[in-house]
Amino acid sequence: MSSSPEAESREGAPEPNHAVRFTVIWVVATVIALPLVIFVIGPLLGPGNGSLQSKGQGSDDTVLAAIATPVLTLVMLYLLYSVIFFRQPKGAALEGPALRGHARVQTTWIIVTSVMVLGVAVFGTAKLEADYGAGSGSGPNPLTVPKGKKLPVQVIAQQWLFTYRYPTYGGVETPHLYLPNNEWIELHVTSIDVIHDFWAYQLGVKADANPGVDNVVFVKPTKLETFNVRCAELCGIWHGYMYDKGHVVTPAAFTTWIHEQQTKFAATTKVLPKYSTTYLPEPTKRAEPE
Amino acid sequence: MSAISGASSIPQPVQRPMWRRVFGFNLLTAVILGVAGYYLGWFIGHQVNGGKSFEYQKATDENDVALLLGYVFGVIGFLIGLGFANYPFSRLLGRPASLREKESEGIGRYFGLCTDHKVVGLQYLVGIGVFFFVGGLNAMLIRTELLHPVPTFVGPNQYLSLVGMHGTMMMGMMTSGILGPFANYFVPIMIGARRMAFPRIEALTFWLLMAAGFILVSTIFFGGFPTGWTGYEPLNDQAVMGMDSYICFFALVGISMALLGLNMIATIVTLRAPGLTWSRLPIFVWSVFATAVLMVLAAPTLIATLLMAALDRTINTSFFVTGGGGSSYLFENLFWFFGHPEVYVLALPGFGIVLELLPVFTRKPLWGYRLAVSGMLGVTLLSFFVWQHHLFVSGINADLRPFYMLSTEIISIPTGFIFLCVMGTLWKARISFSVPMLFCLAWTFNFLIGGLSGVVLSDVPTDTGLHGSFFVMAHFHYTIMGGLIFSFFAAIYYWVPKMTGLRFNEMLAKWHFWLMFIFFNSTFLPLFVLGLKGMPRRVSTYEPSLQGLNVWVSISAFVLGFSMLIFLFNVVYSLIFVRAPAESNPWRSKSIEWQVPTPIPVHNFEQIPVFDSDPYDNGTPHPLPGGGQPATAGA
Secondary structure: OOOOOOOOOOOOOOOOOHHHHHHHHHHHHHHHHHHHHHHHHHHHHOOOOOEHHHHHHHHHHHHHHHHHHHHHHHHHHHHHHHHHHOEOOOOOOOOOOOOOOOHHHHHHHHHHHHHHHHHHHHHHHHHHHHOOOOOEOOOOOOOOOOOOOEEEEEEEEEOOEEEEEEHHHOOEEEOOEEEEOOOEEEEEEEEOOOOEEEEEHHHOEEEEEOEOOOEEEEEOEOOOOEEEEEEOOOOOOOHHHOEEEEEEEOHHHHHHHHHHHHHHOHHHHHHOOOOOOOOOOOOOOOOOOO | OOOOOOHHHOOOOOOOOHHHHHOOOOHHHHHHHHHHHHHHHHHHHHHOOOOHHHHHHHHHOOOHHHHHHHHHHHHHHHHHHHOOOHHHHHHHOOOOOOOOOOOOOOHHHHHOOOOOHHHHHHHHHHHHHHHHHHHHHHHHHHHHHOOOOOOOOOOHHHHHHHHHHHHHHHHHHHHHOOHHHHHHHHHHHHOOOOOOOOHHHHHHHHHHHHHHHHHHHHHHHHOOOOOOOOOOOOHHHHOOOHHHHHHHHHHHHHHHHHHHHHHHHHHHHHOOOOOOOHHHOOHHHHHHHHHHHHHHHHHHHHHHHHHHHHHHHHOOOOOOOHHHOOOHHHHHHHHHHHHHHHHHHHHHHHHHHHHHHHHHHHOOOOOOHHHHHHHHHHHHHHHHHOHHHHHOOOOOOHHHHHHHHHHHHHOHHHHHHHHHHHHHHHOOOOEOOOHHHHHHHHHHHHHHHHHHHHHHHHOHHHHHHHOOEHHHHHHHHHHHHHHHHHHHHHHHHHHHHHHHOEOOOHHHHHHHHHHHHHHHHHHHHHHHHHHHOOOEOOOOOOOHHHHHHHHHHHHHHHHHHHHHHHHHHHHHHHHHHHOOEOOOOOOOOOOHHHOOOOOOOOOOOOOOEEEOOOOOOOOOOOOOOOOEEEOOOOO
């Protein structure tokens, strides 16, 4: 096809003012969608009310969803609008207007997206530090530490289970996880073989367990419940089976439980290595044959 | 200028006797030498196998040295068999070297070393397509397993191998998904050149990739690998021999990527025709340029990382072994320093395809050309500063997380430019809903969801809940499958009629599109919900309460897979059986690749064209149909 069809003049009927019409549609849709996102969808997003951290994550999810809503409606409605109103008439071969850009639109777009992005980053940073790491593994020396008494609990990951060590209770190590309600917990996550990830879903806690690394998480449970613990980092063939339940109990029940554990595991505690933030792992090379 | 108009002095290849054709440098010889090389490496590996540290390998019939040497020698043998050594050896011995390999007519040139960029483009399209379908088949098997909350279909080892194969196949082979077939084929034509800057390297990248693909598939003979596509240490170090296939595969892909990128940069910088200034370059060529920069800068990191991993596995160095003074963090850092630019290697060509095709189907110029270019270059630059967002909960550099949060969120600004350009081009357009256009519109829809979910993941507090869950999985499938694969199909439906001279059946193409688009979303939207509800990636066990959604996702995935079969059927039906000839410019494009005759002559242009505008002057009546016109006199 060598003949380029002439750009025909627009048909007789005056074009509607697409800019105004689309803006109205977008604003109306956003005004309807925003409360739905904030009040209906928002509360469903986070991992629940198990701890201060998971509550914080839930509200953060809602804020980000609310910020994303106008963008989503803008682009999606625009696509729909152009698909409906900017079609090539059937059988015709009309040319569109030769627009190559619009300085003011472009500048506005750059400024608005930059402001939004910087706002999101500032908000995320503030939330991260205000919630003491927001339940994430924050390395051996977290930037912000909650004041007051904290219960240290060590999470030791290995292929393919988690064990828990309570250094303030004689370094007892148990395969069960019980945490007292409404107290700050200081989790020290480490691994003695490959990389694992300690994920306590309802508590909003996720921290990689690296060999030779003490990964600290602060969490304050706020609800008596049983929560799911899963490994969230691929760690070998039984990775899918590396799950567990943890329990948030009243401080009194916790004290009873921990004393039980101390008696039950007294013999093993004696032969365990001394409590340490990390344990130099055995060489991970495939083991020598017996 | 005699250099550019000397098309008549091409030496015609001499017809060789039959026995020379069978025993010459061809695919058969390559396979024979490849197998021979493999066994040679295997043999040497077993000879050097001595000493205490190899006791275990002897006892279990595991020998990483032998397997890696086998792969390396096998690949070298394969390349020699194809004839890649002929040119350097001829030069070394002072003999006249062939400057062109198999640039003849006939189907035979598709099955060996050929330096015609159009042949390499088609080789890439078919070769990558085959591995794309193998990877897709793995996904079908994964979804079959996930129909039940407890494993019923495959064992845990096979499941992890499937996950690893699917991820590695897609991330490795599809890095060249658009650059391989479409950039190799069309960039030289679009810039008015007769060839790529390094035609032999161009062919090498393809054959390296094919060798790599077979090496990855061969992992099933050596026990598979349990690490997924990320290959994290120290699990990598612990894994059985199948891990060596992963290491060798990804290293070869890295070499292929680096060379492909280098070749593209050299071609675009040096071989542009007169008048084709940087501001007239088709936007697709810009996206290829940006991608090539990423490939050249990121891939060497991967090669070095995998070399270290291979040394850890074979001669007991300890780059990544904590007990021996190494660090598992080092691998994560190095891997993602490659890995994050890598995902933009997958995304950027999609931007280019969509922006290249939109002006054609909207009958408008590209809106905001400079904005689009700066968007692509911005993404290229920023993608090297975000890699630690994959490690937000790992405890590494926790104090730097606000920085990586910021840099990751900033990258959505240049990505936003692309969306503005798409929207600007659609404004008051005359859209015709041809199949490539449908795929471009679907790209916009999918990539928006992918991009917005990416912002959620870039925020540390929300990422803490979602890291390693199906939310992440849904996010990157929206950007890679919804972005790359949709634009890949847009490019196929748009350009294959030019490449083959044949037309696709449009009804089947539309069925393919609608099924793929609807069931792509039906597959991956629920995965966001599964992730929010706490289902981790890469597991074959999940909470029984999540079974309903998982069954929904699996069934959608099967229909999505079926839509690919429609495509396959369309290819076989339209391109092999019906063979309806395509018009020479069915989309009324003004880009130069549509102005050359079909089939495109071996050296593309009788005379090197001279460009006087970009190819987007739609909407304005123009006396000549092309941005680039054959020059009347020697420029």
